[in-house]
Structures are given as C-alpha cells and as structure tokens.
Amino acid sequence: MQWTDDGLILGVRRQGETSVVLELFTRAHGRHLGLVRGGRSRRLRPTLQPGNTVRATWRARLDDHLGAFVVEPLESRAGRLMExxxxxxxxxxxAHLLRLVAERDPHEALYDAAEIVADHLDDPAVAPALVVRLELAVxxxxxxxxxxxxxxxxxxxDDLVYVSPKSGRAVGRAAGAPYAEKLFALPPFLVGSGANASPTGDDVAAAFALTGHFLASRVWEPRGxxxxxxxxxxxxxxxxxxGALA
Structure with a gap:
C-alpha cells in the first residue's frame, strides 16, 4: 500500500531512540498516523512541528498497519507561530478540532479550511474569526x-440576530425578542450580507460562546x-x- 498526499502536522510523539509517530491531517486521506524513521534528527525536527505542512508518502504492507511516512516540507509556519x-x-x-473527526476519513473542504487558519494564526486581525468558522465547519x-x-x-x-440553543437554527429579531435572554446572539459576520464584515471584539466573543455551547452539548459531553x-x-x-489579539 502506498499513497502521497499533502498534510498539516497535528502532533508528533517519540518512538524509540530516533523515530517519531507523526500525526497528519491530509487532504485526501484524512487524519493519518505513520512512523517517521530518523524523525528526531537535527535535519527533520524543524520540519516535524505542529502547524507545518508537508508532502508525505505513506507506505505499509497492509492498509490497516501504522505504516511509515517519508516527508518533505511544503509550508514551514511553526517558527513564526511560536513567536x-x-x-x-x-x-x-x-489540532484538537481536527482530531474530532474519525481517523482516515477524508474531509477535503475541512483540510482546505484548516490550511487557511494555520496560515493566519499569527494575524490578530483575522485569526479569531477564522478559528470560529473552523469550529462551525467541524x-x-x-x-x-x-x-x-x-x-x-x-x-x-433577513434581520437574523439570534440562535436557538436547542435547534441550532437562526431566529429573527422580532420572533426572538420575547425569548432573547434564552437565545444566543448571532454575530453579523457569520451570516448573510455581514459575512465579509470585520467583527468587533464583542462579535467574536459572542461567536465563541455560540460555537462553544454546541461543541460542548453535541461533541465534548457526549464523548466524555x-x-x-x-x-x-x-x-x-x-x-x-x-477581543483583539494585537
């Protein structure tokens, strides 16, 4: 078995004296693990850092084996992100968000979104809104x-300003007014004509409160x-x- 794919590095763990097990989120093969021989070497350590993107060739005798990766760097972000x-x-x-999807289950649109987020994590003007959108995508x-x-x-x-905490559906201003205290605020940058607007700090905080509720109630708590x-x-x-990571 063999394939080659681009992958975003999620994590690395030590394996023996010189090797590592590399965890990638790949475009066509989903979240995938594999052994990198010599991964702890001075040559490979800078490449095998979370947040970097590599081109990886995976080989194994059988499809359900751990297999081994041979990698080459494509996008080295880790150095600047660590600053x-x-x-x-x-x-x-x-990495946590991408680990929520099943191993080896391809999610190409999610991969593309994750690459955009990784590219901009050190840009305080856009990173928070991108992270929120990735949570929604997951x-x-x-x-x-x-x-x-x-x-x-x-x-x-039009005039969608609330979200129901039970159904996850938007609610208009007039319809939701009597129940406003029980509804989540829907920030303009997440919907309709405001999707391209620059969110305020309050908008970002409201968006994270919204996604956090549904991640907790539908993903984290059910999975324990x-x-x-x-x-x-x-x-x-x-x-x-x-609200602004300046």
Missing amino acids: RADALHGVGHL LAELGFGLDLSSCAATGKR IKPPDSRAAYLALLGRRG
Whole structure:
C-alpha cells in the first residue's frame, strides 16, 4: 500500500531512540498516523512541528498497519507561530478540532479550511474569526451543523440576530425578542450580507460562546471529553485584550 498526499502536522510523539509517530491531517486521506524513521534528527525536527505542512508518502504492507511516512516540507509556519502565545494556543486548538473527526476519513473542504487558519494564526486581525468558522465547519462535518440561513420561526432570511440553543437554527429579531435572554446572539459576520464584515471584539466573543455551547452539548459531553485547554487559553488571551489579539 502506498499513497502521497499533502498534510498539516497535528502532533508528533517519540518512538524509540530516533523515530517519531507523526500525526497528519491530509487532504485526501484524512487524519493519518505513520512512523517517521530518523524523525528526531537535527535535519527533520524543524520540519516535524505542529502547524507545518508537508508532502508525505505513506507506505505499509497492509492498509490497516501504522505504516511509515517519508516527508518533505511544503509550508514551514511553526517558527513564526511560536513567536506569539495566541498563535501557539491556536495551533493546539486547531489540532484538537481536527482530531474530532474519525481517523482516515477524508474531509477535503475541512483540510482546505484548516490550511487557511494555520496560515493566519499569527494575524490578530483575522485569526479569531477564522478559528470560529473552523469550529462551525467541524460541527458541520460531524453532522451537527448550525442552520443560520433563515429564521426558525418565520422562514425569513433577513434581520437574523439570534440562535436557538436547542435547534441550532437562526431566529429573527422580532420572533426572538420575547425569548432573547434564552437565545444566543448571532454575530453579523457569520451570516448573510455581514459575512465579509470585520467583527468587533464583542462579535467574536459572542461567536465563541455560540460555537462553544454546541461543541460542548453535541461533541465534548457526549464523548466524555473535556473542552481543550488550548481553547480556554486562546479565549483568555482574547478576553484580556478586548477581543483583539494585537
């Protein structure tokens, strides 16, 4: 068995004295592990860092074996991402999100989204909004996508300002007004004509509250796992700086 694919590095763990087990999120083969012989060498260590993208060739005698990777660097981001605490926590959270999908299950659109996020994690102007959108994308890939296209009560597509915590559907201003305290705010940058707008700090905070609720209720709690420390640390930095990671 053999294939070659591009992959975003999620993690590395030591295997023996000189090798590592590399965890990649690949474009066509999903989340995949493999042995890299000599992965702890001075030559390979800079390449095998979370957040980098490599071209990997995987070989194994049988498809269900761990197999071995031979890699070459494509995009070396780790060095610059390590220079910012928020970007470093962002890499950890990115890896956590991608580990929520089944191993070896391809998600090409999610791979493309993850690459965009990784490229911009050290850009405080855009990174938080991209991370939120990746959380929404992961929820959708897991079958828990939110429906933000129209009002759950009226079917109208304008003036959507709330989200139901039960259904995950958008709710219009008028329809949701009597229940506003029980609904999540829907930030304009996540829907409709505001999708290309620059979010405020309050918008970003509201978006993370929204995605955090559905990740907890539909993914983390049913699987018996705790919310990742990397997400909490990322949001803590965001909060201390007023929603802008400057």
